[in-house]
Amino acid sequence: MKGKQWFPVLSLALVLSVVLAGCAPATPQPQPTAAPPTAEAKPTPVPPTPTPAPKPTAVPPTATPVPKPTAAPTKSPKEMVIGVSLDKLFLGRQAEMAGVRKAAEELGVKLLELVADNDPQLQNTQIESFITQGVDAIMIVAVDNTAILTAIDKAEAAGIPVVTFDRKVDHDWIAYHSGLDSYADGKACGEYVKSLNDGKPHLVLNLLGALNDDNAIxxxxxxEDALKSETNLTIIQEPTDWNADKALNAVTNVLTAHPDLWAIEVPSDFMQDSIKTAIQEAGKLHVAGEPGHIIVCTIDGAEPGYRATVEGWTDAVVALPLFDLGRAALENMVLVIQGGTPKVKDQRFPGTLYTYKNAAQNADKIWGATFK
Structure with a gap:
């Protein structure tokens, strides 16, 4: 009996242990960390040698290609029209214009000429008419070197080039000036008078042109600079404004006040006949070398000056190269129209002094001997 009683007890204990074990919370067990798998090394791929891409084939344009811009063609002299504005058409100006016209004829240039008759306002109006007509360029001999600036301003605004000749004008738009070396010409007369100075006190009359003209100045x-060292000489000035009647009155008045007048400088020989009249009426007309002769030196080389020098009552004449001056003005005007630049912007042409002893032998070099 005793053996049968233990079996139920053991069985019950076993059941209880199983039940309790199932009811107790389970203690979590750490899971083993899996070792990372060893990666299998892959071979580095060798890049294939690239096949060069074919160069693109240029597709011809369907439109006609635009040509590169080229410079405007140079205008031929035969296509040019140049306006010429003159102060007054006296002998000297006619000689200059002979040079202008000759060069224009040779080149085929057309000239439009207007004369202002010493009226500055009229000259400005005439230049404005050239601008309105659309000339290629304008050449000017100014009546007044200040009044003309307004007209040159208008030419600049219109883009029309300007060249001056004979009378210099200060304006930046002027492309070229063809002028006389008037300082050298005046000095040549002064040096001649100086060469005859005997050291005694003498009175010298310096007649002046119009002081709005650079040539006169x-x-x-x-x-006067040539005579600065001659302390025995007294120089007096008398204005003429390029007027022969004023020159006549000036010499007459000086001879009345100073009968012992020793020498006269004449700034332009177009007034030579008036000077002769004044000297003759004072009873002082004698040829060079005679007692009582008044030394006279004149500038230009016009017919009156040439004739007076050959006659001998005028001692010397400074003959100016007026034909060359006019030609240079025209030729450089053409150069400027064609876009060129003159080698010298302010070109001067000095005269040559001839005396009563050699003027006739050099008539071919004195423009007034043949141009009348």
């Missing part, structure tokens, strides 16, 4: 200064 330069002739005055050149003459």
């Amino acid at each position: 330069q002739r005055r200064d050149g003459f």
